[in-house]
Amino acid sequence: MTELHKNLIDGEWVGSDGIENINPSNISEVVGVYARATAEETKQAIAAAKAAFPAWSRSGILERHAILSKTSQEILARKQELGELLSREEGKTLAEGIGEVTRAAQIFDFFAGEVLRLTGEVLASVRPGVGVEITREPVGVIGIITPWNFPIAIPAWKIAPALAYGNTVVIKPADLVPGSTWAIVDILVRAGLPKGVLNLVMGKGSVVGQTLLDSPDVHAVSFTGSVGTGKRVAEASIKVGRKFQLEMGGKNPTIVLDDADLKVAVESVAQSAFFSTGQRCTASSRVIVTEGIHDQFVAALAERTAKLRVGHALEKDTEIGPVVDPGQLKQDTDYIEIGKGEGATLAAGGDRVKKDTEGYFLQPTLFTGATNQMRIAREEIFGPVAAVIKVKDYEEALATANDTEFGLSAGIVTTSLKYATHFKRNSEAGMVMVNVPTAGVDFHVPFGGRKGSSYGPREQGKYAAEFFTIVKTAYTAAG
Numbered sequence: 001m002t003e004l005h006k007n008l009i010d011g012e013w014v015g016s017d018g019i020e021n022i023n024p025s026n027i028s029e030v031v032g033v034y035a036r037a038t039a040e041e042t043k044q045a046i047a048a049a050k051a052a053f054p055a056w057s058r059s060g061i062l063e064r065h066a067i068l069s070k071t072s073q074e075i076l077a078r079k080q081e082l083g084e085l086l087s088r089e090e091g092k093t094l095a096e097g098i099g100e101v102t103r104a105a106q107i108f109d110f111f112a113g114e115v116l117r118l119t120g121e122v123l124a125s126v127r128p129g130v131g132v133e134i135t136r137e138p139v140g141v142i143g144i145i146t147p148w149n150f151p152i153a154i155p156a157w158k159i160a161p162a163l164a165y166g167n168t169v170v171i172k173p174a175d176l177v178p179g180s181t182w183a184i185v186d187i188l189v190r191a192g193l194p195k196g197v198l199n200l201v202m203g204k205g206s207v208v209g210q211t212l213l214d215s216p217d218v219h220a221v222s223f224t225g226s227v228g229t230g231k232r233v234a235e236a237s238i239k240v241g242r243k244f245q246l247e248m249g250g251k252n253p254t255i256v257l258d259d260a261d262l263k264v265a266v267e268s269v270a271q272s273a274f275f276s277t278g279q280r281c282t283a284s285s286r287v288i289v290t291e292g293i294h295d296q297f298v299a300a301l302a303e304r305t306a307k308l309r310v311g312h313a314l315e316k317d318t319e320i321g322p323v324v325d326p327g328q329l330k331q332d333t334d335y336i337e338i339g340k341g342e343g344a345t346l347a348a349g350g351d352r353v354k355k356d357t358e359g360y361f362l363q364p365t366l367f368t369g370a371t372n373q374m375r376i377a378r379e380e381i382f383g384p385v386a387a388v389i390k391v392k393d394y395e396e397a398l399a400t401a402n403d404t405e406f407g408l409s410a411g412i413v414t415t416s417l418k419y420a421t422h423f424k425r426n427s428e429a430g431m432v433m434v435n436v437p438t439a440g441v442d443f444h445v446p447f448g449g450r451k452g453s454s455y456g457p458r459e460q461g462k463y464a465a466e467f468f469t470i471v472k473t474a475y476t477a478a479g
């Protein structure tokens with residue numbers, strides 16, 4: 001009998017039955033059984049977080065620092081085991097899984113430091129004899145709703161700042177991948193977090209997530225996921241007058257200019273488009289190439305794409321793990337058919353892959369001859385599918401790159417300082433990458449996009465304070 005991983009509500013592990021977490025590399029393997037919270041349990045979790053807020057918001061910075069620091073150390077010490085768990089539940093390769101776990105440890109370490117570094121400002125008032133102090137205070141109960149594609153890093157980069165700045169938390173991880181979040185909640189609790197400060201409610205978005213959104217006692221919601229659910233978060237939050245932060249889709253371009261180093265261009269695009277099975281909001285699925293280098297680049301990229309090794313996430317040689325589940329696989333294969341139907345040329349991939357185990361394996365797929373008006377160039381696929389668009393020159397490349405409703409990340413591969421500088425200034429994306437992949441960001445600097453990709457203050461780095469605190473301005477007249 002597989003052990004049930006329970007929800008954490010007010011310091012107690014609760015739940016009597018759950019669902020199986022299935023390995024997408026081998027669908028006959030159950031990774032674990034995880035409880036599903038009811039709406040009533042979610043309300044209890046919110047009430048617990050509310051009750052714990054006054055004490056936690058006034059807790060000493062040393063206590064918070066110590067808990068976050070201890071959590072970071074345990075995550076790092078267990079990176080192999082947790083990396084395997086992550087790769088088994090989500091399907092990214094073991095190297096990627098361990099990398100993501102390491103990133104989670106670094107995030108907790110960073111925010112352990114931020115606890116000690118939170119500052120305010122002291123200014124003179126325009127009125128003589130009056131002083132002005134600007135301080136940051138915690139917001140209250142934070143509802144955190146996370147997607148399946150980064151099962152440990154995204155929960156970490158929302159939980160760590162929320163707790164660091166003195167908020168209490170109710171987290172709902174994606175129903176597909178509850179295991180990694182369960183593991184960090186367990187670590188945080190054993191690191192000494194008082195009861196009620198962090199509550200875990202696993203389960204369905206339509207039940208648990210919706211209950212969080214409907215509650216006026218949730219004072220802020222931090223969300224990463226699809227555009228559709230993001231809009232629901234926005235509407236529900238405006239109704240109750242709470243803060244919210246959304247990280248949603250991307251249709252990220254990479255421009256390859258005639259003067260690019262061919263090797264750098266091929267590697268950068270292959271990584272951006274296909275690593276992590278293309279299941280990253282920062283993945284590059286539009287490759288915009290100027291005509292002088294186009295044919296040479298396309299030939300080299302198609303060759304690299306065809307050689308990428310697809311397989312079981314835990315196998316040593318695997319470069320591309322499986323797609324996360326049958327729903328996402330259908331979305332990917334549907335878009336491959338749409339691309340063919342729209343008249344793009346299939347230059348590599350396009351088919352499912354058969355392996356020793358039954359999993360959702362799909363060849364990395366490259367289209368050429370695409371236009372920026374095709375659906376494969378406008379809509380987020382969220383799989384290992386990329387389309388090359390040929391353009392005349394840098395000016396057309398820039399206009400094409402910016403011609404999208406999204407604006408998360410954007411890349412350029414060039415040896416020209418002039419074009420790199422111009423692109424950094426004129427790209428309509430929140431994150432710009434010069435000669436580096438569009439995906440795979442640092443943990444200590446701001447993360448987020450523009451246009452339809454993001455809403456609200458940036459996540460990560462010291463900029464996270466903007467969302468997870470409220471500014472107070474106090475005026476004092478000297479007696």
Ligand SMILES: NC(=O)C1=CN([C@@H]2O[C@H](COP(=O)(O)OP(=O)(O)OC[C@H]3O[C@@H](n4cnc5c(N)ncnc54)[C@H](OP(=O)(O)O)[C@@H]3O)[C@@H](O)[C@H]2O)C=CC1
Nearest residue numbers: 146147173174175204205209210225226229248249281382
């Ligand atoms: N930008 C990004 O980082 C991501 C983008 N996506 C995009 O979204 C598509 C669909 O992915 P998916 O994971 O289904 O995205 P969703 O937006 O449906 O899921 C994200 C989170 O929101 C929850 N949720 C779903 N419905 C509600 C609701 N009514 N109220 C509150 N919370 C809710 C989900 O729960 P549950 O797990 O039960 O569905 C999950 O925890 C992908 O194909 C991709 O295009 C997906 C993941 C990340």
Ligand SMILES: O=C(O)CCC(=O)C(=O)O
Nearest residue numbers: 279280281282439440441
């Ligand atoms: O590219 C990264 O490192 C992060 C991507 C991400 O946050 C996402 O895909 O949701």
